[in-house]
Amino acid sequence: MKTIFRKTVVFFTWVLAAVALLAVGLFALWSYLCAPVDMAGNLRVERVVVPAGMSVRDVSNLLAEKGLVKSAGAFYYAARFSVFDRENPFCLRSGSYLLDTSMGMKALYRILQSGESENFSVVVPEGFTMSKIARLLEKDGVCSADDFLASCRKAELLEKYGIPAQSFEGYLFPDTYFFIPQMDSDAVVSTMAENFFSRIDSIPEMKGLSGEKLHNLVVLASVVEREYRIESEAPLISSVFTNRLRNGIGLYSCATIEYILTEIMGRPHPDRITYNDLKIDSPYNTYKWAGLPAGPISNPGLVALSAAAAPAETDYYFFVLADSETGRHVFSRNFDQHKAAENTGYYLKGY
Known part of the structure; x- marks a missing residue:
């Protein structure tokens, strides 16, 4: 009986030792994966563009491709299970981010969740036509001219804003905008249209008008x-x-x-x-x-x-x-x- 007990103790001792070694190994591996890619002072900066609708798996792969994380899978599961912030589930924010190889996985995680992206200003002058705005956006790297024009003619977007026309011509409010590179063209059009409807609230005579009457005033104003x-x-x-x-x-x-x-x-x-x-x-x-x-x-x-x-x-x-x-x-x-x-x-x- 004592022999069986002794053997059992020895067995569980070895099991606990193996579990401890495994835990230490996993912790060491996790620490290695979380550490910055650059540990020798050879800093490298990369721009990471996260368009609207991008998945966490896709951004994980992108970070690995750019050499900013050691494992795409590790970042994906860290985000998937909110490892670094248990109280706030990870939410990937679209934007353009300047990231560097001195950032550990936790820092990258928090930046991509913060939405504090790199924006740049685009000035749309008064009197520009839809096609001129499209060329301006393409030149500044916001989106392609063709994509922008296609979004300007989308029936579902026009219906969303109650515009009784074939395009957003006239409703793309001239202003200074802060966009991100490779932005979704639908989002660009929506941003400019929402600015239009927000700004005309300051004109008393335009309040409460039907879509058709407002459209006639927009035509005249153009x-x-x-x-x-x-x-x-x-x-x-x-x-x-x-x-x-x-x-x-x-x-x-x-x-x-x-x-x-x-x-x-x-x-x-x-x-x-x-x-x-x-x-x-x-x-x-x-x-x-x-x-x-x-x-x-x-x-x-x-x-x-x-x-x-x-x-x-x-x-x-x-x-x-x-x-x-x-x-x-x-x-x-x-x-x-x-x-x-x-x-x-x-x-x-x-x-």
Whole structure:
């Protein structure tokens, strides 16, 4: 009996010793996997871009590919089971992160969960068209121009924001944005559209409008945006167009012709508008058809949007550029006054 007991004690002693050795080995292995890749001072910085929707397994593999962790599997299971923060389940945040080889796995874990990513500013000027914004975003590395334009035409996104049009042209609010490299194009469009709807809340006349009425104001504002240069003149230009619309008179806006030539026909920006250009058969041609063009011709800012929503009360029906350096216009009540004020060096000279 004593012999059996002694053998049992010896057996369990060996088992406990093996378990202890295994535990020590696993702890040593875990410590090794958690340690920074660079332990010799050879620091290397890597940019890791985490697009929206990226899985934890994919980011684990990406970290391993870039040499920032010693094991993709170790990082995956650490995140999967919230090893480093038991109270807060790991949540991968999209963004662009500058990480380096001096960071241990725990540091990488916390950074990717924090969402404190590397952002950069992109300035979208007032009056830019959808295609110009697309090229700007591609140049700055936010997303490809084709992806952005495809997102701008997505029916489900347009329906989400109640936009009664075929694209987001006119609703991409010009502003300074902080984006990340290789951002999801749907997210970029949504960011700009949400900014639009947030900013127009400051315009009392735009509150509570139906989608169609708001859209008509956006179309008008897009034309005003391309015509004014002096802020105080925007409501006056809007009044000219509003008076013409009320009386079924064509807007006669050269900006709509430029839109046809450059955005629809894909031609270079014209040095001048010709009489043949004014005859182009397009629903955007405000020389050929009365009423608003078929859609927005630019993405207007607050000045143009405010002017479209609340035009000045005037009896003006014409305006003409009087000073090309300052952008000052002369406004007229009738055609005779308009002809007298017309700057022949500006309007359709030499055809």
